Protein backbone atom coordinates (compact mmCIF):
# COMPACT_ATOMS: atom_id res chain seq x y z
CA UNK A 1 0.00 0.00 0.00
CA UNK A 2 1.42 3.30 -0.95
CA UNK A 3 1.91 5.59 1.93
CA UNK A 4 -0.91 8.02 1.45
CA UNK A 5 -0.66 11.21 3.36
CA UNK A 6 -4.14 12.46 3.86
CA UNK A 7 -4.72 15.71 2.13
CA UNK A 8 -5.88 18.45 4.40
CA UNK A 9 -8.93 20.08 2.96
CA UNK A 10 -8.11 23.46 1.63
CA UNK A 11 -9.80 26.42 3.25
CA UNK A 12 -9.30 29.78 1.66
CA UNK A 13 -7.77 32.20 4.24
CA UNK A 14 -10.66 34.38 4.97
CA UNK A 15 -10.88 36.81 7.87
CA UNK A 16 -13.62 36.12 10.37
CA UNK A 17 -14.99 39.58 9.85
CA UNK A 18 -14.70 41.75 6.83
CA UNK A 19 -12.12 44.55 7.26
CA UNK A 20 -14.90 47.13 7.36
CA UNK A 21 -16.50 45.43 10.37
CA UNK A 22 -13.15 45.35 12.17
CA UNK A 23 -12.78 49.08 11.68
CA UNK A 24 -16.30 49.69 12.94
CA UNK A 25 -15.61 47.48 15.96
CA UNK A 26 -12.39 49.40 16.78
CA UNK A 27 -14.21 52.71 16.51
CA UNK A 28 -16.98 51.47 18.81
CA UNK A 29 -14.44 50.13 21.34
CA UNK A 30 -12.56 53.43 21.36
CA UNK A 31 -15.88 55.24 21.79
CA UNK A 32 -16.81 53.06 24.78
CA UNK A 33 -13.43 53.65 26.46
CA UNK A 34 -13.71 57.40 25.91
CA UNK A 35 -17.27 57.39 27.28
CA UNK A 36 -16.18 55.60 30.48
CA UNK A 37 -13.20 57.92 30.94
CA UNK A 38 -15.18 61.08 30.31
CA UNK A 39 -18.03 59.94 32.56
CA UNK A 40 -15.47 59.48 35.35
CA UNK A 41 -14.15 62.95 34.54
CA UNK A 42 -17.62 64.47 34.78
CA UNK A 43 -18.23 62.74 38.14
CA UNK A 44 -14.91 64.11 39.45
CA UNK A 45 -15.73 67.58 38.12
CA UNK A 46 -19.09 67.59 39.91
CA UNK A 47 -17.56 66.15 43.09
CA UNK A 48 -14.98 68.94 43.26
CA UNK A 49 -17.31 71.64 41.94
CA UNK A 50 -18.70 74.44 44.10
CA UNK A 51 -22.18 72.94 43.66
CA UNK A 52 -21.30 69.66 45.33
CA UNK A 53 -19.31 71.42 48.05
CA UNK A 54 -22.18 73.86 48.49
CA UNK A 55 -19.80 76.82 48.14
CA UNK A 56 -21.79 80.01 47.59
CA UNK A 57 -25.14 78.50 48.63
CA UNK A 58 -26.90 80.24 51.53
CA UNK A 59 -29.49 78.22 53.50
CA UNK A 60 -32.77 79.80 54.67
CA UNK A 61 -32.38 81.46 58.09
CA UNK A 62 -35.01 82.42 60.69
CA UNK A 63 -33.87 86.06 60.37
CA UNK A 64 -32.39 87.67 57.26
CA UNK A 65 -29.22 88.49 59.17
CA UNK A 66 -26.61 90.33 57.11
CA UNK A 67 -22.87 90.06 57.79
CA UNK A 68 -22.43 92.73 55.12
CA UNK A 69 -24.31 95.22 57.35
CA UNK A 70 -23.08 94.11 60.74
CA UNK A 71 -19.48 93.01 60.10
CA UNK A 72 -18.68 94.72 56.78
CA UNK A 73 -20.30 98.16 57.21
CA UNK A 74 -20.88 98.59 60.96
CA UNK A 75 -17.53 96.86 61.64
CA UNK A 76 -18.83 94.91 64.63
CA UNK A 77 -16.02 92.54 65.64
CA UNK A 78 -16.58 88.83 64.89
CA UNK A 79 -15.88 88.05 68.55
CA UNK A 80 -18.85 90.11 69.71
CA UNK A 81 -21.10 87.39 68.28
CA UNK A 82 -18.71 84.43 67.93
CA UNK A 83 -17.24 84.85 71.38
CA UNK A 84 -15.36 81.57 71.84
CA UNK A 85 -13.54 81.47 68.49
CA UNK A 86 -10.15 82.25 70.08
CA UNK A 87 -10.51 79.99 73.09
CA UNK A 88 -12.24 76.82 71.97
CA UNK A 89 -12.88 74.42 69.12
CA UNK A 90 -16.35 75.91 68.61
CA UNK A 91 -16.63 79.52 67.39
CA UNK A 92 -19.84 80.15 69.34
CA UNK A 93 -23.11 81.60 68.08
CA UNK A 94 -24.85 84.77 69.27
CA UNK A 95 -27.82 84.45 71.61
CA UNK A 96 -30.96 86.51 71.15
CA UNK A 97 -29.67 88.69 73.99
CA UNK A 98 -26.56 89.52 71.92
CA UNK A 99 -28.82 90.95 69.20
CA UNK A 100 -30.93 92.82 71.75
CA UNK A 101 -27.85 94.69 73.00
CA UNK A 102 -28.54 96.90 70.02
CA UNK A 103 -31.97 95.90 68.78
CA UNK A 104 -33.90 96.69 71.92
CA UNK A 105 -33.35 100.28 70.70
CA UNK A 106 -32.84 100.20 66.92
CA UNK A 107 -34.85 98.71 64.07
CA UNK A 108 -37.24 97.10 66.56
CA UNK A 109 -40.26 97.91 64.41
CA UNK A 110 -39.08 96.28 61.17
CA UNK A 111 -40.70 93.06 60.06
CA UNK A 112 -37.25 91.61 59.52
CA UNK A 113 -36.54 91.79 63.23
CA UNK A 114 -39.81 90.29 64.44
CA UNK A 115 -38.41 86.75 64.86
CA UNK A 116 -35.77 88.20 67.23
CA UNK A 117 -38.36 90.07 69.31
CA UNK A 118 -40.57 86.96 69.42
CA UNK A 119 -37.62 84.76 70.43
CA UNK A 120 -36.89 87.09 73.36
CA UNK A 121 -40.53 87.30 74.44
CA UNK A 122 -41.05 83.53 74.32
CA UNK A 123 -37.58 82.68 75.68
CA UNK A 124 -37.02 80.42 72.69
CA UNK A 125 -33.62 80.52 70.99
CA UNK A 126 -33.37 81.24 67.26
CA UNK A 127 -32.51 78.14 65.26
CA UNK A 128 -29.80 79.21 62.85
CA UNK A 129 -29.18 76.81 59.98
CA UNK A 130 -25.59 75.63 59.68
CA UNK A 131 -23.63 77.03 56.75
CA UNK A 132 -20.19 75.50 57.25
CA UNK A 133 -19.73 71.98 58.56
CA UNK A 134 -17.24 69.15 58.46
CA UNK A 135 -18.45 65.55 59.06
CA UNK A 136 -18.41 64.19 62.63
CA UNK A 137 -15.37 62.02 61.96
CA UNK A 138 -13.25 65.13 61.31
CA UNK A 139 -11.68 66.90 64.27
CA UNK A 140 -11.49 70.66 63.90
CA UNK A 141 -10.45 73.37 66.35
CA UNK A 142 -10.80 77.12 65.81
CA UNK A 143 -8.51 78.32 68.61
CA UNK A 144 -5.23 76.82 67.30
CA UNK A 145 -5.83 78.29 63.83
CA UNK A 146 -6.56 81.77 65.17
CA UNK A 147 -3.51 81.62 67.48
CA UNK A 148 -1.20 80.70 64.59
CA UNK A 149 -2.53 83.37 62.22
CA UNK A 150 -5.15 81.79 59.94
CA UNK A 151 -7.73 84.51 59.26
CA UNK A 152 -11.49 83.96 59.20
CA UNK A 153 -11.74 84.90 55.51
CA UNK A 154 -9.12 82.28 54.56
CA UNK A 155 -11.59 79.55 55.55
CA UNK A 156 -14.97 81.30 55.31
CA UNK A 157 -14.51 83.70 52.40
CA UNK A 158 -15.33 87.39 52.48
CA UNK A 159 -18.03 87.25 55.16
CA UNK A 160 -18.14 91.07 55.28
CA UNK A 161 -19.55 91.17 51.73
CA UNK A 162 -22.27 88.54 52.28
CA UNK A 163 -25.88 89.72 52.72
CA UNK A 164 -26.80 86.10 53.35
CA UNK A 165 -24.13 83.85 54.78
CA UNK A 166 -22.90 81.26 52.32
CA UNK A 167 -20.11 78.73 52.46
CA UNK A 168 -17.03 80.54 51.22
CA UNK A 169 -14.50 77.71 50.77
CA UNK A 170 -14.88 73.97 49.94
CA UNK A 171 -13.57 72.66 53.35
CA UNK A 172 -12.72 69.32 51.76
CA UNK A 173 -9.86 67.14 52.98
CA UNK A 174 -7.78 68.10 49.96
CA UNK A 175 -8.39 71.78 50.74
CA UNK A 176 -7.36 71.44 54.41
CA UNK A 177 -4.22 69.48 53.52
CA UNK A 178 -3.21 72.00 50.84
CA UNK A 179 -2.54 74.46 53.64
CA UNK A 180 -1.27 71.90 56.18
CA UNK A 181 1.57 70.94 53.83
CA UNK A 182 3.02 74.46 54.08
CA UNK A 183 0.98 76.94 56.11
CA UNK A 184 3.55 79.72 56.64
CA UNK A 185 2.93 81.65 53.37
CA UNK A 186 -0.80 81.83 54.14
CA UNK A 187 -0.62 83.06 57.75
CA UNK A 188 -1.37 86.66 58.68
CA UNK A 189 -0.50 89.15 61.42
CA UNK A 190 -2.99 89.42 64.34
CA UNK A 191 -4.47 92.73 63.08
CA UNK A 192 -5.66 91.03 59.87
CA UNK A 193 -7.18 87.88 61.43
CA UNK A 194 -10.69 89.19 62.16
CA UNK A 195 -10.92 91.37 59.07
CA UNK A 196 -14.39 90.98 57.42
CA UNK A 197 -12.82 91.15 53.94
CA UNK A 198 -9.47 89.86 52.72
CA UNK A 199 -6.86 92.66 52.97
CA UNK A 200 -5.13 93.23 49.63
CA UNK A 201 -1.62 92.81 50.99
CA UNK A 202 -0.76 90.08 53.46
CA UNK A 203 1.03 91.13 56.61
CA UNK A 204 2.97 88.10 57.85
CA UNK A 205 2.78 87.05 61.51
CA UNK A 206 5.65 87.77 63.87
CA UNK A 207 8.82 85.66 63.76
CA UNK A 208 7.87 84.38 67.23
CA UNK A 209 4.64 82.85 65.86
CA UNK A 210 6.43 81.48 62.77
CA UNK A 211 9.07 79.86 64.98
CA UNK A 212 6.33 78.26 67.10
CA UNK A 213 4.77 76.42 64.14
CA UNK A 214 4.62 72.62 64.44
CA UNK A 215 4.05 71.37 60.92
CA UNK A 216 5.55 67.84 60.97
CA UNK A 217 2.33 66.16 62.17
CA UNK A 218 -0.12 68.34 60.23
CA UNK A 219 -0.65 65.90 57.34
CA UNK A 220 -0.92 62.79 59.56
CA UNK A 221 -4.33 61.15 59.33
CA UNK A 222 -4.63 61.16 63.13
CA UNK A 223 -4.37 64.97 63.30
CA UNK A 224 -7.82 65.34 61.78
CA UNK A 225 -9.27 61.84 62.30
CA UNK A 226 -8.95 60.87 65.96
Ligand code: HEC
Pocket residue numbers: 063064065066069070074076081094098099100101102103106107110112113116
Ligand atom coordinates in the same frame (compact mmCIF):
# COMPACT_ATOMS: atom_id res chain seq x y z
C1 HEC B 1 -23.71 96.40 67.82
C2 HEC B 1 -25.08 96.63 67.43
C3 HEC B 1 -25.85 95.52 66.72
C4 HEC B 1 -25.94 94.20 67.08
C5 HEC B 1 -25.26 93.47 68.22
C6 HEC B 1 -26.85 93.59 66.14
N1 HEC B 1 -27.28 94.51 65.23
FE1 HEC B 1 -28.62 94.18 63.73
N2 HEC B 1 -28.41 96.10 63.11
C7 HEC B 1 -27.65 97.06 63.75
C8 HEC B 1 -27.78 98.32 63.01
C9 HEC B 1 -27.08 99.62 63.35
C10 HEC B 1 -28.62 98.05 61.91
C11 HEC B 1 -29.02 98.98 60.78
C12 HEC B 1 -28.10 98.67 59.62
C13 HEC B 1 -28.27 99.57 58.46
O1 HEC B 1 -29.33 99.50 57.83
O2 HEC B 1 -27.35 100.30 58.18
C14 HEC B 1 -29.04 96.67 62.04
C15 HEC B 1 -29.92 96.04 61.18
C16 HEC B 1 -30.43 94.78 61.35
C17 HEC B 1 -31.49 94.19 60.57
C18 HEC B 1 -32.28 94.90 59.50
C19 HEC B 1 -31.95 94.43 58.14
C20 HEC B 1 -30.67 94.97 57.68
O3 HEC B 1 -29.71 94.19 57.62
O4 HEC B 1 -30.61 96.16 57.35
C21 HEC B 1 -31.68 92.92 61.02
C22 HEC B 1 -32.67 91.89 60.53
C23 HEC B 1 -30.73 92.72 62.10
N3 HEC B 1 -30.00 93.88 62.27
C24 HEC B 1 -30.61 91.54 62.82
C25 HEC B 1 -29.71 91.34 63.85
C26 HEC B 1 -29.55 90.10 64.55
C27 HEC B 1 -30.33 88.84 64.26
C28 HEC B 1 -28.60 90.30 65.49
C29 HEC B 1 -28.04 89.29 66.48
C30 HEC B 1 -27.44 88.11 65.89
C31 HEC B 1 -28.15 91.68 65.37
N4 HEC B 1 -28.84 92.26 64.35
C32 HEC B 1 -27.19 92.25 66.17
C33 HEC B 1 -26.89 96.89 64.89
C34 HEC B 1 -26.70 95.71 65.56
Ligand code: HEC
Pocket residue numbers: 061065066067070071076077078079080081082094128129130131132133152153156159160164165194195196
Ligand atom coordinates in the same frame (compact mmCIF):
# COMPACT_ATOMS: atom_id res chain seq x y z
C1 HEC C 1 -23.83 90.90 65.15
C2 HEC C 1 -23.47 89.53 65.26
C3 HEC C 1 -22.45 88.92 64.33
C4 HEC C 1 -21.21 89.39 63.98
C5 HEC C 1 -20.55 90.71 64.38
C6 HEC C 1 -20.60 88.39 63.15
N1 HEC C 1 -21.46 87.33 62.99
FE1 HEC C 1 -21.12 85.61 62.02
N2 HEC C 1 -23.01 84.96 62.40
C7 HEC C 1 -23.94 85.67 63.11
C8 HEC C 1 -25.24 85.00 63.02
C9 HEC C 1 -26.55 85.47 63.64
C10 HEC C 1 -25.02 83.84 62.24
C11 HEC C 1 -26.06 82.79 61.83
C12 HEC C 1 -26.86 83.26 60.64
C13 HEC C 1 -26.06 83.24 59.37
O1 HEC C 1 -25.50 82.19 59.03
O2 HEC C 1 -26.01 84.28 58.69
C14 HEC C 1 -23.61 83.85 61.88
C15 HEC C 1 -22.99 82.87 61.13
C16 HEC C 1 -21.64 82.88 60.78
C17 HEC C 1 -20.97 81.84 60.05
C18 HEC C 1 -21.60 80.55 59.56
C19 HEC C 1 -21.68 79.58 60.71
C20 HEC C 1 -22.21 78.23 60.31
O3 HEC C 1 -23.40 78.00 60.42
O4 HEC C 1 -21.43 77.40 59.88
C21 HEC C 1 -19.69 82.23 59.90
C22 HEC C 1 -18.60 81.44 59.19
C23 HEC C 1 -19.53 83.52 60.50
N3 HEC C 1 -20.74 83.88 61.04
C24 HEC C 1 -18.37 84.23 60.51
C25 HEC C 1 -18.26 85.53 60.99
C26 HEC C 1 -17.06 86.34 60.84
C27 HEC C 1 -15.78 85.89 60.17
C28 HEC C 1 -17.31 87.53 61.43
C29 HEC C 1 -16.40 88.75 61.54
C30 HEC C 1 -15.80 89.21 60.29
C31 HEC C 1 -18.69 87.47 61.92
N4 HEC C 1 -19.22 86.24 61.62
C32 HEC C 1 -19.34 88.50 62.60
C33 HEC C 1 -23.74 86.83 63.80
C34 HEC C 1 -22.60 87.61 63.71
Ligand code: HEC
Pocket residue numbers: 078079082085089090091092093132133134135140142145146150151152153154155156171193194
Ligand atom coordinates in the same frame (compact mmCIF):
# COMPACT_ATOMS: atom_id res chain seq x y z
C1 HEC D 1 -8.77 76.90 59.39
C2 HEC D 1 -10.07 77.23 58.90
C3 HEC D 1 -10.98 78.11 59.72
C4 HEC D 1 -10.71 79.35 60.26
C5 HEC D 1 -9.39 80.11 60.23
C6 HEC D 1 -11.92 79.82 60.85
N1 HEC D 1 -12.90 78.88 60.70
FE1 HEC D 1 -14.80 79.00 61.38
N2 HEC D 1 -15.16 77.08 60.80
C7 HEC D 1 -14.25 76.28 60.13
C8 HEC D 1 -14.81 74.94 60.00
C9 HEC D 1 -14.13 73.75 59.34
C10 HEC D 1 -16.09 74.98 60.61
C11 HEC D 1 -17.09 73.81 60.76
C12 HEC D 1 -16.80 73.14 62.09
C13 HEC D 1 -17.68 71.94 62.37
O1 HEC D 1 -18.47 71.52 61.53
O2 HEC D 1 -17.54 71.39 63.47
C14 HEC D 1 -16.28 76.35 61.10
C15 HEC D 1 -17.43 76.80 61.76
C16 HEC D 1 -17.62 78.12 62.16
C17 HEC D 1 -18.83 78.62 62.79
C18 HEC D 1 -20.04 77.80 63.17
C19 HEC D 1 -19.93 77.38 64.62
C20 HEC D 1 -18.86 76.34 64.83
O3 HEC D 1 -17.84 76.66 65.49
O4 HEC D 1 -19.01 75.21 64.35
C21 HEC D 1 -18.63 79.96 63.02
C22 HEC D 1 -19.60 80.92 63.67
C23 HEC D 1 -17.30 80.29 62.56
N3 HEC D 1 -16.71 79.14 62.04
C24 HEC D 1 -16.73 81.54 62.67
C25 HEC D 1 -15.37 81.81 62.47
C26 HEC D 1 -14.72 83.07 62.78
C27 HEC D 1 -15.41 84.28 63.38
C28 HEC D 1 -13.41 82.93 62.45
C29 HEC D 1 -12.27 83.93 62.62
C30 HEC D 1 -12.07 84.45 63.95
C31 HEC D 1 -13.24 81.58 61.92
N4 HEC D 1 -14.45 80.93 61.95
C32 HEC D 1 -12.05 81.05 61.46
C33 HEC D 1 -13.02 76.66 59.66
C34 HEC D 1 -12.36 77.82 60.02
Ligand code: HEC
Pocket residue numbers: 134138139140141144145148150154155171172175176177179180183186212213214215218223224
Ligand atom coordinates in the same frame (compact mmCIF):
# COMPACT_ATOMS: atom_id res chain seq x y z
C1 HEC E 1 -4.65 78.32 55.77
C2 HEC E 1 -4.05 77.25 56.50
C3 HEC E 1 -4.89 76.17 57.15
C4 HEC E 1 -6.07 75.63 56.72
C5 HEC E 1 -6.87 75.98 55.48
C6 HEC E 1 -6.41 74.60 57.69
N1 HEC E 1 -5.48 74.55 58.68
FE1 HEC E 1 -5.50 73.29 60.28
N2 HEC E 1 -3.81 74.14 60.97
C7 HEC E 1 -3.11 75.17 60.38
C8 HEC E 1 -2.04 75.61 61.25
C9 HEC E 1 -1.06 76.74 60.97
C10 HEC E 1 -2.10 74.80 62.41
C11 HEC E 1 -1.23 74.88 63.65
C12 HEC E 1 0.07 74.15 63.52
C13 HEC E 1 0.82 74.25 64.81
O1 HEC E 1 0.46 73.51 65.74
O2 HEC E 1 1.72 75.06 64.90
C14 HEC E 1 -3.21 73.87 62.19
C15 HEC E 1 -3.58 72.88 63.08
C16 HEC E 1 -4.64 72.01 62.91
C17 HEC E 1 -4.97 70.94 63.80
C18 HEC E 1 -4.13 70.50 64.95
C19 HEC E 1 -4.58 70.95 66.27
C20 HEC E 1 -3.73 70.25 67.29
O3 HEC E 1 -4.25 69.99 68.34
O4 HEC E 1 -2.55 69.96 67.01
C21 HEC E 1 -6.10 70.34 63.31
C22 HEC E 1 -6.85 69.17 63.90
C23 HEC E 1 -6.45 71.03 62.10
N3 HEC E 1 -5.55 72.04 61.88
C24 HEC E 1 -7.53 70.69 61.29
C25 HEC E 1 -7.87 71.35 60.13
C26 HEC E 1 -8.98 70.98 59.28
C27 HEC E 1 -9.93 69.83 59.54
C28 HEC E 1 -8.98 71.86 58.24
C29 HEC E 1 -9.96 71.93 57.10
C30 HEC E 1 -11.36 72.03 57.45
C31 HEC E 1 -7.87 72.77 58.44
N4 HEC E 1 -7.21 72.42 59.58
C32 HEC E 1 -7.54 73.81 57.57
C33 HEC E 1 -3.40 75.74 59.17
C34 HEC E 1 -4.53 75.49 58.39
Ligand code: HEC
Pocket residue numbers: 134135138171172173174176177180218219220221222223224225
Ligand atom coordinates in the same frame (compact mmCIF):
# COMPACT_ATOMS: atom_id res chain seq x y z
C1 HEC F 1 -5.97 68.46 57.67
C2 HEC F 1 -7.01 67.56 58.02
C3 HEC F 1 -7.05 66.17 57.44
C4 HEC F 1 -6.04 65.24 57.37
C5 HEC F 1 -4.58 65.41 57.78
C6 HEC F 1 -6.63 64.04 56.83
N1 HEC F 1 -7.97 64.25 56.59
FE1 HEC F 1 -9.29 62.86 55.89
N2 HEC F 1 -10.77 64.27 55.86
C7 HEC F 1 -10.62 65.58 56.27
C8 HEC F 1 -11.87 66.28 56.03
C9 HEC F 1 -12.12 67.76 56.34
C10 HEC F 1 -12.76 65.35 55.49
C11 HEC F 1 -14.23 65.58 55.12
C12 HEC F 1 -14.39 66.37 53.86
C13 HEC F 1 -14.13 65.55 52.66
O1 HEC F 1 -14.77 64.50 52.52
O2 HEC F 1 -13.29 65.92 51.84
C14 HEC F 1 -12.05 64.09 55.39
C15 HEC F 1 -12.58 62.90 54.88
C16 HEC F 1 -11.93 61.69 54.89
C17 HEC F 1 -12.51 60.43 54.47
C18 HEC F 1 -13.95 60.24 54.02
C19 HEC F 1 -14.03 59.98 52.55
C20 HEC F 1 -14.24 61.18 51.74
O3 HEC F 1 -13.41 61.46 50.85
O4 HEC F 1 -15.23 61.88 51.98
C21 HEC F 1 -11.56 59.47 54.60
C22 HEC F 1 -11.70 57.98 54.29
C23 HEC F 1 -10.34 60.13 55.07
N3 HEC F 1 -10.62 61.46 55.24
C24 HEC F 1 -9.14 59.48 55.29
C25 HEC F 1 -7.96 60.12 55.62
C26 HEC F 1 -6.65 59.46 55.67
C27 HEC F 1 -6.41 57.99 55.39
C28 HEC F 1 -5.73 60.42 56.02
C29 HEC F 1 -4.22 60.28 56.16
C30 HEC F 1 -3.52 59.90 54.95
C31 HEC F 1 -6.48 61.66 56.20
N4 HEC F 1 -7.81 61.44 55.93
C32 HEC F 1 -5.91 62.86 56.58
C33 HEC F 1 -9.50 66.14 56.82
C34 HEC F 1 -8.27 65.54 56.93
